[in-house]
Amino acid sequence: MITFMNNSDSEEEPCNERTSLMSAESPPVPSYQDGLQASEAGEAQAHRKRRAGSSRGPNSIAGGQTSGSGVPVRESALENEEEELTLKYGAKHVIMLFVPVTLCMIVVVATIKSVRFYTEKNGQLIYTPFSEDTPSVGQRLLNSVLNTIVMISVIIVMTVFLVLLYKYRCYKFIHGWLILSSLMLLFLFTYIYLGEVLKTYNVAMDYPTLFIVIWNFGAVGMICIHWKGPLQLQQAYLIMISALMALVFIKYLPEWSAWVILGAISIYDLMAVLCPKGPLRMLVETAQERNEPIFPALIYSSAMMWTVGMAKTDTAARGPSQQTWDAAEDGRQHLRSPSHAESQMSEARNPVPTRPVTSLEELEEEERGVKLGLGDFIFYSVLVGKAAATASGDWNTTLACFVAILIGLCLTLLLLAVFKKALPALPISITFGLIFYFSTDNLVRPFMDTLASHQLYI
Amino acid sequence: PAFGLFIFTIARDPLRIIILIAGAFFWLVSLLLSSLIWFIAVKASDPQDERLQKGLLIFGVMFSVLLQEAFRFLYYKLLRKAIEGLVALSEDGCSPISIQQMAYVAGVGFGLMSGAFSMINLLADALGPGTVGIHGDSQLYFLTSAFMTMVLIFLHTFWGILFFHGCEHRRWWEIVAVVIMHLTVSGLSFCNPLYVGSLVPSYLLMAAAAAWAYLLSGGSAQNLRRFLLCKC
Numbered sequence: 001m002i003t004f005m006n007n008s009d010s011e012e013e014p015c016n017e018r019t020s021l022m023s024a025e026s027p028p029v030p031s032y033q034d035g036l037q038a039s040e041a042g043e044a045q046a047h048r049k050r051r052a053g054s055s056r057g058p059n060s061i062a063g064g065q066t067s068g069s070g071v072p073v074r075e076s077a078l079e080n081e082e083e084e085l086t087l088k089y090g091a092k093h094v095i096m097l098f099v100p101v102t103l104c105m106i107v108v109v110a111t112i113k114s115v116r117f118y119t120e121k122n123g124q125l126i127y128t129p130f131s132e133d134t135p136s137v138g139q140r141l142l143n144s145v146l147n148t149i150v151m152i153s154v155i156i157v158m159t160v161f162l163v164l165l166y167k168y169r170c171y172k173f174i175h176g177w178l179i180l181s182s183l184m185l186l187f188l189f190t191y192i193y194l195g196e197v198l199k200t201y202n203v204a205m206d207y208p209t210l211f212i213v214i215w216n217f218g219a220v221g222m223i224c225i226h227w228k229g230p231l232q233l234q235q236a237y238l239i240m241i242s243a244l245m246a247l248v249f250i251k252y253l254p255e256w257s258a259w260v261i262l263g264a265i266s267i268y269d270l271m272a273v274l275c276p277k278g279p280l281r282m283l284v285e286t287a288q289e290r291n292e293p294i295f296p297a298l299i300y301s302s303a304m305m306w307t308v309g310m311a312k313t314d315t316a317a318r319g320p321s322q323q324t325w326d327a328a329e330d331g332r333q334h335l336r337s338p339s340h341a342e343s344q345m346s347e348a349r350n351p352v353p354t355r356p357v358t359s360l361e362e363l364e365e366e367e368r369g370v371k372l373g374l375g376d377f378i379f380y381s382v383l384v385g386k387a388a389a390t391a392s393g394d395w396n397t398t399l400a401c402f403v404a405i406l407i408g409l410c411l412t413l414l415l416l417a418v419f420k421k422a423l424p425a426l427p428i429s430i431t432f433g434l435i436f437y438f439s440t441d442n443l444v445r446p447f448m449d450t451l452a453s454h455q456l457y458i
Numbered sequence: 459p460a461f462g463l464f465i466f467t468i469a470r471d472p473l474r475i476i477i478l479i480a481g482a483f484f485w486l487v488s489l490l491l492s493s494l495i496w497f498i499a500v501k502a503s504d505p506q507d508e509r510l511q512k513g514l515l516i517f518g519v520m521f522s523v524l525l526q527e528a529f530r531f532l533y534y535k536l537l538r539k540a541i542e543g544l545v546a547l548s549e550d551g552c553s554p555i556s557i558q559q560m561a562y563v564a565g566v567g568f569g570l571m572s573g574a575f576s577m578i579n580l581l582a583d584a585l586g587p588g589t590v591g592i593h594g595d596s597q598l599y600f601l602t603s604a605f606m607t608m609v610l611i612f613l614h615t616f617w618g619i620l621f622f623h624g625c626e627h628r629r630w631w632e633i634v635a636v637v638i639m640h641l642t643v644s645g646l647s648f649c650n651p652l653y654v655g656s657l658v659p660s661y662l663l664m665a666a667a668a669a670w671a672y673l674l675s676g677g678s679a680q681n682l683r684r685f686l687l688c689k690c
Contacts, residue, residue, distance in 0.1 A: 094476055095475055095476075098475065098479075395578040396575055396578065399574055399575070399578065400486055403479060403482050403483050403486055403571070404483070404486075406479050407479060407480065407483045410476060410479070410480070436486070436490075439490050439494070440490070442497075443490065443493045443494050443497050444489060444490060444493040446493075446497065446500075447489075447492075447493035447496050447497065447518065448493075448575060448576075450515060451515070451519070451576075452576070
């Protein structure tokens with residue numbers, strides 16, 4: 001029997017530099033994704049039963065493999081029921097994640113295609129000190145690898161730093177850091193973005209209007225992300241800042257470095273989450289031990305959460321989750337004592353809520369949402385955006401990468417349902433995306449172009 | 459119209475969306491492999507020889523069609539396994555989605571992807587300035603491309619249904635018929651720019667496939683009449 005953790009963590013610190021001339025703060029850290037909240041060791045067992053059961057035919061549902069006596073059958077029936085619900089909601093969760101990822105990618109691609117600014121090369125970040133304008137291929141490759149090493153080491157250092165801070169309970173520092181970086185993102189980057197978009201469409205806007213717009217946008221964003229706010233608004237803001245971040249990356253990372261970095265980050269993600277001494281895994285475990293949620297500004301969650309523990313800065317993603325009951329729809333906000341929502345669903349897992357829930361305890365059980373780290377959003381969007389920006393096959397390649405990433409996300413969620421612990425969301429999707437990008441760009445494009453020129457259809 | 463299909467019938471149910479995307483993915487992989495083959499063939503041959511290139515292109519197209527059908531078959535296998543899993547999971551012993559729905563969604567997935575790949579660069583170029591057919595090519599290029607793409611998307615949908623039905627009931631002739639139809643349609647597109655030769659038969663084939671799929675899915679003339687009468 002395997003025990004499963006139900007928490008995972010994703011973190012990223014928004015990057016704060018703009019050009020190589022500004023001082024840098026924390027770079028983003030890759031993130032991994034959180035699991036479905038309802039999991040139990042029993043479910044894995046039931047899951048395994050299901051897998052075996054499917055080869056025996058659809059009739060051996062509950063208790064096919066158990067001894068057949070009353071109690072185990074009932075138990076496995078219960079587990080099976082829970083398992084079904086998990087997997088039934090599984091498809092829904094996948095969609096709940098598809099939609100924001102798609103939205104983010106759409107925003108990034110739309111911006112890249114229309115606004116010239118993000119495809120011009122205006123310098124590099126100080127995290128990628130080696131230039132790619134060298135004459136020879138070998139030199140360029142070497143430079144990109146060196147850039148990658150620098151970037152990854154910066155990320156590792158930052159992650160370890162964050163984990164140490166978390167371990168030693170320097171919460172204020174972490175929160176201050178997060179608040180500062182999200183402030184920067186929300187105000188500065190939005191200002192730049194808005195400026196460029198207005199420039200592209202030749203729309204004039206005077207400074208006072210601009211100031212008011214950006215101030216409102218930024219202030220509401222800060223409140224939504226770090227404090228309480230309607231779920232959809234929070235999700236929208238998280239998508240916006242991921243898109244902004246991704247755009248910054250697309251602009252400032254040189255070509256080959258970007259691809260190598262994407263590859264290296266997926267490997268790093270894999271290791272950081274799965275190795276026992278990996279920083280991200282330690283973060284998750286520590287958070288679980290203390291029954292606290294992970295920093296709200298770093299994770300996208302698709303369902304609501306009650307505030308737990310750290311009352312000050314928790315983002316309560318308030319608002320009805322999709323499998324709701326009317327009771328929950330009031331958006332009740334209670335501060336709960338530590339046994340809930342994310343980490344302790346296992347205890348509260350009693351009869352699965354298929355009937356209308358009225359009591360508060362049962363309300364907890366429904367907070368099943370899947371959480372995905374913002375870093376994942378960012379890197380997916382970077383991949384698709386780069387494909388849109390640099391591929392000469394334009395839309396075909398972009399579309400191919402998009403589908404590849406979505407499939408990768410599906411597979412990752414499937415694995416999550418199987419393993420029920422924190423999993424890195426980056427590797428599978430990014431691998432698929434990279435494979436599809438390079439192959440579509442080099443192989444499919446000439447084929448399709450030739451077909452289109454003769455107007456042949458396959 | 460394909461988008462309309464998507465919104466009205468698929469977007470509601472998350473499981474269908476997943477199947478759709480997976481279908482698109484399979485089509486993409488098949489395209490990848492076939493273009494790999496074509497690419498190798500082209501690289502290995504003489505780029506100056508026109509006839510050879512054209513021949514290679516035809517070969518590439520046919521091969522791609524065959525690969526697509528092969529991938530449809532693989533996808534069918536995968537969906538069968540998935541359905542068994544879903545059935546085992548569900549409460550009342552029957553799966554939340556039937557194999558026919560899956561067939562339909564898979565067909566739409568294939569179709570959408572193939573349509574997207576055929577049309578989207580065209581659309582992007584169409585947004586820009588330019589005149590159609592300025593070098594003596596047909597002026598109806600965009601229109602016919604649009605129609606052809608639409609017919610292909612629909613055909614993929616119907617082929618999906620027919621194919622899965624054939625696999626379910628082990629009627630090999632249905633599967634062979636689908637493959638032959640696909641080859642025919644692709645072959646017909648070689649007649650371009652003589653559009654009469656390619657568009658009209660394609661539409662006829664599509665009507666035939668539509669009727670066949672409809673009958674297979676349990677519809678009948680009576681159902682159709684009732685449906686139309688109820689509405690108006």
